[in-house]
Amino acid sequence: MEWEVVIGLETHTQLRTNTKIFSGASTTYGAEPNTQACEVSIALPGVLPVLNKEAVNCAIQFGLAVNAEIAPRSVFARKNYFYPDLPKGYQISQYELPVVGKGAVTIQVPAVGKNAAYEKVINITRAHLEEDAGKSVHGAVEGMSGIDLNRAGTPLLEIVTEPDMRSAAEAVAYAKKLHELVQWIGICDGNMQEGSFRCDVNVSVRPKGTEKLGTRREIKNLNSFKFMQQAIEYETRWQIETLEDGGTIQQATVLFNPDTGETRAMRSKEEANDYRYFPDPDLLPLAITEADKARVAAQMPELPEAMKLRFETQFGLTSYDAASLTASRELAQYFVETVDAGADAKPAANWVMGAISAKLNAEEKTLAASPVSAVNLASLLKRIADNTISNNAAKQVFEAMWNGEGEVDAIIDAKGLKQVSDTGAIEAIIDEVLAANAAMVEEFKAGKEKAFNALVGQAMKASKGKANPAQVNEVLKKKLGA
Amino acid sequence: MALSTEDIKKIAHLARIEVSDSDAAATLSKLTGILGLIEQMQAVNTDGIVPMSHSQDVVQRLRDDVVTKTNQREAFQKISPAIGNGSEARAVDGGLYLVPKVIE
Numbered sequence: 001m002e003w004e005v006v007i008g009l010e011t012h013t014q015l016r017t018n019t020k021i022f023s024g025a026s027t028t029y030g031a032e033p034n035t036q037a038c039e040v041s042i043a044l045p046g047v048l049p050v051l052n053k054e055a056v057n058c059a060i061q062f063g064l065a066v067n068a069e070i071a072p073r074s075v076f077a078r079k080n081y082f083y084p085d086l087p088k089g090y091q092i093s094q095y096e097l098p099v100v101g102k103g104a105v106t107i108q109v110p111a112v113g114k115n116a117a118y119e120k121v122i123n124i125t126r127a128h129l130e131e132d133a134g135k136s137v138h139g140a141v142e143g144m145s146g147i148d149l150n151r152a153g154t155p156l157l158e159i160v161t162e163p164d165m166r167s168a169a170e171a172v173a174y175a176k177k178l179h180e181l182v183q184w185i186g187i188c189d190g191n192m193q194e195g196s197f198r199c200d201v202n203v204s205v206r207p208k209g210t211e212k213l214g215t216r217r218e219i220k221n222l223n224s225f226k227f228m229q230q231a232i233e234y235e236t237r238w239q240i241e242t243l244e245d246g247g248t249i250q251q252a253t254v255l256f257n258p259d260t261g262e263t264r265a266m267r268s269k270e271e272a273n274d275y276r277y278f279p280d281p282d283l284l285p286l287a288i289t290e291a292d293k294a295r296v297a298a299q300m301p302e303l304p305e306a307m308k309l310r311f312e313t314q315f316g317l318t319s320y321d322a323a324s325l326t327a328s329r330e331l332a333q334y335f336v337e338t339v340d341a342g343a344d345a346k347p348a349a350n351w352v353m354g355a356i357s358a359k360l361n362a363e364e365k366t367l368a369a370s371p372v373s374a375v376n377l378a379s380l381l382k383r384i385a386d387n388t389i390s391n392n393a394a395k396q397v398f399e400a401m402w403n404g405e406g407e408v409d410a411i412i413d414a415k416g417l418k419q420v421s422d423t424g425a426i427e428a429i430i431d432e433v434l435a436a437n438a439a440m441v442e443e444f445k446a447g448k449e450k451a452f453n454a455l456v457g458q459a460m461k462a463s464k465g466k467a468n469p470a471q472v473n474e475v476l477k478k479k480l481g482a
Numbered sequence: 483m484a485l486s487t488e489d490i491k492k493i494a495h496l497a498r499i500e501v502s503d504s505d506a507a508a509t510l511s512k513l514t515g516i517l518g519l520i521e522q523m524q525a526v527n528t529d530g531i532v533p534m535s536h537s538q539d540v541v542q543r544l545r546d547d548v549v550t551k552t553n554q555r556e557a558f559q560k561i562s563p564a565i566g567n568g569s570e571a572r573a574v575d576g577g578l579y580l581v582p583k584v585i586e
Contacts, residue, residue: 017547024550033577034559038551042558054547075535082498084581137578146578274496279535287541
């Protein structure tokens with residue numbers, strides 16, 4: 001039987017505020033334990049939560065960025081459970097009336113093997129504001145766990161999708177897109193090592209072509225895209241094998257072990273979730289007006305989707321190229337700077353997505369650390385455009401620039417890469433080539449098209465790669481009367 | 483909706499409240515009474531009425547995102563629970579609050 005995997009994601013994004021969602025305690029990462037745990041964070045009796053305006057603004061920004069409905073009135077609720085890192089005995093979250101409603105993001109799924117790249121719309125079910133819990137530290141004192149409540153009360157936006165993804169690749173493409181988006185609009189620092197962006201992935205399988213969803217298992221707390229890919233692939237295989245062996249899937253929460261590459265169910269006893277949500281009487285309904293939305297919208301940067309469309313219309317780029325360039329704000333910025341510095345848009349796009357990205361990937365560098373600046377790249381592209389160097393020579397110049405060997409023109413001179421565009425000189429080279437390759441000329445005249453390319457090759461070789469290929473073509477055609 | 487003593491035990495466990503078997507029956511009858519009241523209220527037609535989430539008809543005031551809390555760890559940890567076992571020492575270590583070991 002052919003199986004289909006169905007995936008939905010819940011992502012906790014830590015909002016980039018100075019203070020906690022319900023108190024004026026700092027949220028700076030890495031402070032000494034409990035030095036940023038105020039009376040609200042540690043839940044002393046009688047304290048009251050006061051909502052952070054900036055956390056609300058972040059939620060509005062996200063809602064606007066995914067074209068979602070933003071609730072004019074949303075409600076905070078208590079999610080009740082006991083755990084030492086949650087001293088109140090409940091987490092303040094949103095349940096029935098979340099701040100952000102239905103929205104959507106368009107993802108780009110990269111090509112894999114024979115499968116071409118494609119775009120897909122992933123629907124967002126909702127996004128709600130909530131507070132983070134503290135952290136448990138094990139092993140410091142024998143038989144005890146240590147609790148650090150610095151993180152308790154840090155604002156989170158939990159973003160929930162519909163079960164719209166059908167492969168690990170789609171889930172990872174969505175997670176990457178969301179990761180870029182929240183950084184693009186500046187609501188989250190995106191630091192996955194520090195837990196600023198954590199994904200829970202719901203995975204189920206069903207016979208291909210059927211409608212009914214299978215029983216899902218939730219993989220908790222994935223904080224790297226690589227682990228996400230591995231965890232989903234393992235989980236999918238495990239579920240299919242279990243079903244094919246005649247077993248059934250029990251709803252469960254599972255953890256991924258990066259060392260073994262396997263998922264494992266958490267103990268199920270405590271897991272029968274019964275959170276007994278109810279509206280938090282300590283908080284009034286959150287009202288968001290049209291004026292609030294307009295004020296936030298006015299401060300937002302151009303969104304990736306809008307920039308993508310602009311790149312298509314303004315520069316004539318393909319949808320896929322425009323999407324790739326707007327995959328991150330940094331990349332888009334670099335491309336725009338290259339064009340602003342005088343490069344033509346299409347070659348600029350190709351070089352940014354090609355040579356630059358390849359180098360950055362290979363050396364695990366960010367664009368900010370690129371030895372070739374946007375202005376450097378533009379000056380290189382200008383030398384291709386004005387026929388000073390060929391595309392091939394440009395690759396050598398680029399390598400040299402990357403290795404810090406200097407400016408474009410200096411490198412071209414030093415390496416003697418200047419292209420020969422003098423028609424007289426090219427004609428002389430071609431005359432020699434024709435004389436030395438009479439057999440090829442005969443073949444061409446007998447109708448063998450391939451012989452023409454061979455002659456071009458000979459001419460390029462004779463010029464040590466410096467002849468302008470377009471001119472070589474032209475002159476050769478003329479001489480052969482083709 | 484009928485509750486059983488099983489339900490009472492479960493609710494008590496979720497709330498970490500100890501309810502003895504002898505108290506369970508009394509708790510059951512009290513809770514059943516409350517549910518009866520709710521059932522009575524549910525008979526009222528509330529179509530088109532927005533559910534009330536707070537008794538006051540005002541909206542949430544927002545706070546500016548400015549740090550106003552200073553580090554009071556020492557003061558808080560002075561009054562944190564004692565280790566127990568006859569020891570009056572506070573259950574803190576290296577700035578962490580200590581609790582009986584929790585391991586997933």
